[in-house]
Amino acid sequence: MTNIEVADSNIKAFERFENEYGVDFAVKRDASQRPPKYLVFFKAPDTDAMTAAFREFPAKTIKRENKPSILFLGGKEPSKLKSISESQGKETIDTYSESDMRGQQRSHGLNYQKLGKPLMMPDELAIMPGSRCILQLQGVHPFYSRKYDITKHPMYPLLADADEGNRFEVGKRLKNGCVTIDESI
Numbered sequence: 001m002t003n004i005e006v007a008d009s010n011i012k013a014f015e016r017f018e019n020e021y022g023v024d025f026a027v028k029r030d031a032s033q034r035p036p037k038y039l040v041f042f043k044a045p046d047t048d049a050m051t052a053a054f055r056e057f058p059a060k061t062i063k064r065e066n067k068p069s070i071l072f073l074g075g076k077e078p079s080k081l082k083s084i085s086e087s088q089g090k091e092t093i094d095t096y097s098e099s100d101m102r103g104q105q106r107s108h109g110l111n112y113q114k115l116g117k118p119l120m121m122p123d124e125l126a127i128m129p130g131s132r133c134i135l136q137l138q139g140v141h142p143f144y145s146r147k148y149d150i151t152k153h154p155m156y157p158l159l160a161d162a163d164e165g166n167r168f169e170v171g172k173r174l175k176n177g178c179v180t181i182d183e184s185i
Contacts (some may be wrong), residue, residue: 021049072134081122084134087141090116
């Protein structure tokens with residue numbers, strides 16, 4: 001049994017998980033707080049169903065406008081590509097067209113248009129090189145940049161990727177259900 005705190009605005013969103021993952025839940029309202037909060041207690045047939053539901057719910061319920069920054073490393077999922085393309089904004093394209101009609105009466109025309117085109121279309125994002133990424137920070141235009149090679153960082157030797165002996169194992173630090181910190185480190 002696991003619990004999670006949710007707000008009044010997204011309490012109905014849990015109903016979908018009952019059918020999709022076989023996750024059963026019960027809601028308890030905490031009226032002592034304003035606005036009221038709800039505790040939702042989950043029960044699932046196995047840990048895989050519970051893990052999948054907990055992984056998907058935040059991804060589906062957090063709205064893009066509430067995210068202060070986005071790092072897009074690549075991918076092929078169509079809805080994600082469309083979302084990234086739309087969130088980047090548009091660039092302005094100026095087009096000029098000239099026409100010259102010749103016949104019994106000659107006419108000449110000049111047309112000027114300003115068009116908006118997405119900075120990167122979903123199909124362009126889908127074929128973005130693996131060495132590139134897009135970083136969008138709140139209040140700043142998106143960056144199309146090279147991915148940083150973490151193996152070049154001066155602190156890389158301290159990571160578990162470089163040396164398995166550097167891996168932090170929480171199981172070794174658990175004592176009476178709490179993580180203990182060794183102050184000598």
